Amino acid sequence: MNFDFELILAIAFLVTGAVWIYDRVIFLPKRKQLLNDLTPEACSALPKTVKDSFGDTPKWVVEVKSYFVIIAVIFGLRSFVVEPFQIPSGSMLPTLEIGDFILVNKFDYGVRLPVLNTELIPTSSPKRGDVVVFKYPQQPNLNYIKRLIGLPGDVVSYHNKRLMINGKPVDEELLAELNTSLNPSKEPVALYKENVGEVNHQVYKSYRNNPLEGDWVVPDGKYFVMGDNRDNSSDSRVWGFVPEENLKGRAFYVWLHWNDFFSLPNFKNNGLIE
Template identity: 70%
Template sequence: MSFDFELILAIAFFVTGVFWVYDRIVYRPKRKVVLANMTPEARKAINKEAQQRLAETPRFVVEVKSYFVIIAVIFGLRSFVVEPFQIPSGSMLPTLKIGDFILVNKFDYGVRLPVLNTTIIPTTEPERGDVVVFKYPLDPNLNYIKRLIGVPGDRIQYRNKQLTVNGEPVSKTLLAKLPVSLNPNQEPVELFSETLGDVQHEIYNSFRFTPHEGEWVVPEGQYFVMGDNRDNSADSRFWGFVPDENMKGRAFYVWLHWDDFFSIPSFKNNGLIE
């Protein structure tokens, strides 16, 4: 079962906000009256928590509305500025490793309404070579991360492990042949440096048959994405294009690596994402 954390956070923001407004309208004026009738010494002696319960303010109202400010801050930052994610699979190896914690810029692709993801203030468009986080088209409750290969109007071809964009083969240079012991895929791979537009990054190619070869034309308002682990990635070659309304932001920084609960977190992979 998948959970839409963004929706859960939005509901929490709304519920605590309703209680906060209700308290401000109904109970806060009463508390002011009670405090005004107290002596200065008595007002100083009563702590903030006790003040909240003056004028018989219900405890559950005090408790629920006390979470509003912190939830509002988290909701605002996560919805409009930056959002954290953890890498769950090896589809973006060698760029991103399983257990990497990354930050995603939510402002780059426009200011969008939380949950609905509708753009209300346009900023910049996704660019070829960006590492993007998006809602999986077949299940919007899931977040995926891939590299953006094709923008609207592009003709993408992938055959014999060679990526071609608009008739131009994408340049790649062999860096090393890695044995099983040095590759998390548990198979020997070739490590390449690939240049896609202005972005230079590394990719893996295995020695086995290339899955889902073909040619695709990117429709208006949609994008074509692939994993850097080219032969071990479920991406646009398998399930199609990513609609613009599914885009969440551009991944730009790795801030922590944590393999599992029983391991020690590490900062060895920290840095900007290329």
């Protein structure tokens, strides 16, 4: 089952916020009045839990409102500043490995309304070569991560494992041929350095035939994305373009690697994402 954590967090923020306001309007004046009737010495000697219960404040109100500030801070940071994600598949190998924990810049592509993802304040536009996190167009409660290849109006071509943008082949250089023991994809691959936009990054290409070929014209308001593990990625070649409103942010840093529950977390992949 897939949980929309962003929606759950937004609901928690609204519920605890409503209880916090309810307490400020209904019970806080009563507590202040009772505390003002005490001597300063008696007031300072009372535990905070006792003070919070003054004025017949219900226990559930005290409990729920105590979480509001924590949830508000997490909600604000996660919605407008930076959001953590974990890489679940090998579609972005060799750039990102399964189990990498990454940070995503949430304001690079505009300040957006949480959950609805509607742009409130424009900042900058996505660039070719960015590693982007977005809502999967076919199932918006799922988050996908791929490399942005085509901007609106671009013509993207992929034939014989060679990428072209607007009729120009993307610069690439063969770095190594990897066998299965060296390659996390568990099949022989060629490791290339590729230059998309202003970004130099590495990609895998397998030696088997790949049916994911064709030519695509990117419509206005949409983007074309591909995985760096070119022959093991379900991307725009399969399910189409990413609408601009589905973009969540730019992945910029790996801060932890934890492959599975029974392994120890480590920092072997820490660093900026190219």
